[in-house]
Amino acid sequence: MSRVRGTLRYLVLGTTIALFSLSALVSFSRIEEHKRELQVERNSVLWLATSLEIEYLRLISAVIRYSLEPTAGSLAAARRRLDLTWSRLPVLLEGTEAEPLRRLESFPPVMDRVRGALEGADRVLSDPASDPRAVGAVTTELEAVRPMLHEFLTASMLTDELLHEQMKDRATSLQHGQYASFLGMLLSGAVLVFLLARQIRAVSRARHRAELQSAALREEMTERVRAHAALRHSESRFKDFAEAAADWFWEMDSELRFTYLSDRFEEVMGLSPDAVVGHALDALDEGQQTARERWQQHASELARHLVIDDYDVQWRRPDGRTCHLSLSARPVFDADGAFEGYRGVTRDVTQERELAEQMAHLASHDPLTGLVNRREFEKRLERVLDTARADGSSHALCFLDLDQFKIVNDTCGHVAGDELIRQVAKRFATCVRKRDTLSRLGGDEFGVLIERCDIEHARRVAEALRRAVEELRFSANGHSFTLSVSIGLVAVDAHSENLTQLLSAADSACYAAKDQGRNQIHVYRADDAMLARRRGEVRWLSAIQQALGADRFELVAQDIVGLAAGSPGGDFEVLLRLVAEDGTRILPGAFLPAAERYHVSPRIDRWVIRNALAWLAEWRHHMPEPGKCFVNLSGLSLGDAQMLDFITGELKRTGVEARRLCFEVTETAAISNVGNASRFFQALRDQGCRFALDDFGSGVSSFGYLRTLPVDYLKIDGVFVRDIVDDPVDLEMVRSINQIGQLMGKKTIAEFVENDRILAALRTIGVDYAQGFHFGALRPLAERRPSAGRAALAGNAGDTASSADAGGRPVGTA
């Protein structure tokens, strides 16, 4: 009967556990589903509609161009445009993607009209002998459909809103589902706890009964032990003691209480025997540092009456000295085999132990810094490599080489050199975790082994190490030194070949870091060296590095003028110039490609940001609100993990408000890495910085990405702006870019504004800002005063600075 009940109980318990897990699982999958649904929300409906309009606008432009100059080339171009526009139709008519659009009331009539207009265009463009008037009629028809199409685009934005609402509803219902399964979890959890509590109570009752029985038994045993004790003691005591030369002897009774301690106990332990005799082992444990685990293990061995050999224990004497003890003991049994207690010996092994430790430390450590030496470092690296192979974990290896050690050594002597090494070692020690290995490999070389980390974490550690040296101010013999360190970083994982290969990879990465201008972190890549040889841009690279080292860059400023009445002004863009040895200014177009290729553009960007902020720190209080400084950023900086921290840090250091900065990124740079770009933009926008997409309009892809990229300004590519007065196609392009930009809530900026007529055209179109030679020549930022910006706005509009300096073009970093 009770077996049946027992089975039943387990059955109920099992079912409850199953229910609990099930509802947890359901809850979890609900959350996952929820997340997925919300992602789908970023529907590209608007993008589909927008693409149709853009292609349509481009078609109109091409047909107009053909009607103005009817050549075979312009005809082919118009036909290509027609095909491309046509290809947008099936995309809207078929498939799940455009489904929400098809639900719009205006969808069928708009599609009919668009198709009609396209068919008309098709007829005329496929007939080579068609009359110019027919082309004119087609243009008129195409133009007539445009407003409808545009309205449709606006309507499709509303669909987007509807879609949003739908998603919200779905999310709410999901949430309800989640609540339900959570409730299920709670209920089944409660039942589970109840059942377990009952189980525990039953077990404890059974134990209590058993204890009562055994207590009676024990009493009887004790009686017998006492009877035999006196006799056996005297015989065997000295025999056991004689077995080992020892510092002091001791005995315990069957309850593991000390009953006897020999004379030297007090001498070695610094404790009176009276404090211990009659007490259990715990009396000695108090206030000791012996690891709890080890102590418990010892106690449990005693409790199980085992033989104890050479148990090592650290003992802190009441006077604060620590000594090492080695302890051995034998259990004592009476004639009937009942446990009577222990007899043991304890030796003071402090001196031996300390000597051994000293020897081991000397063999594996560097005497100057106290850090692990190269031999020990390699031994640990080998161990880590084995671990990586065994469990697939990843680790990282750093080689660090001080950049200026030789100078310190040569100018101030070895004593100063040694002191520098000591200080650097101390700094490094604060940057790594306890479990990681920091080693002085020799001379001015250090090594760090970072265990169980991905390369990103390792990079952060390396960055901390780099910064630690950068911030160290070392002075000796009246000289003061600015220091830096070059760091090579290599991942250690199951794919790592062997120790030798790892060491040489770290070495060459460190060398590459030095080669790139020192004070760098270089992550090892197999094709590093090869790539560098292949490109012939090394010349520029060294010019850039020299310029960075010697501060031979210059910023020039160009005003960005608001076109709406009453714009406060004060916005400007800073552009970069490299000052050559002979003093000539070199435009970014020449050296930035090399900077990108060799990954030094983030360093240049840092230089630009530092200097722009320096100017802002000095003059921002005189700037009109909300005047901003536009700074170009290279695509590489978007992927540079430290750039965000750098910008945040510089803003804090200089006290400049984030809203004074607007970063410009070319659309190509943003698009080739949308993920990084979005994260980067969002992080800085949260602080108040603004973002502009530079050279916008060279690809329609941009419109699709526009929705995902959190930017505030679109800079219309200057090549369209320059000719808008003479070229109707360019005018149309600028108009449509502006229109779409406005629709999406972005401010638009036109570059290359060179004269009054361009400016007038831009005003008519409704572009928000303009910049270019029309508003005056470029001026060095250093000479710029906030009021000067406004003077340029009001004054010399006629001075178009006809110089052919392409510097009017804000050369991006793409």
Place this chain on the structure above:
Amino acid sequence: MATRSFAVRALAGSALLALTLVAGAEHLGQPAGPVILSVEGRIGHTNRGASADLDRAMLEGLGLATLVTHTPWTDGPREFTGIPFARLLDHLEASGEKAVARALNDYVVAIPLADIRRKRAFVALDMDGKALSIRDKGPIWVVFPWDENPALDDQATKHQSIWQLRTLSIE
């Protein structure tokens, strides 16, 4: 299993492929027809300056395969004929992180090479037995086996499914 809608089967292409590889001193040969795809960047073989210009015949020479799948922009299952994207990369000995693909209308998307292999991207030349025209998203449309792998129904893959593909830059 019988109703599996996705099937890639090599046609007689492998024989052709072998021929192409043997013929001519150059690995690629020269295009005889209009160039429909230009590949540049980190590739091992080129035939015009730093770029590899390919016409339809050269692409077909890599060995045609078919892929039957639904797509987010068409109704019903469609049968695509073309070549697995990975095969194209291998043929050109492409090495790098991503292919920056540009379409005739200047749409640009960066596709990680790892995605191309993992998602089994497919370079489609024909749909339902007809060569893709520009009006049908041709001459080249990069499609994915959506029917076989539901995980492909995400925005990233939709962006990568570039149509009217014209150039690839391997970076």
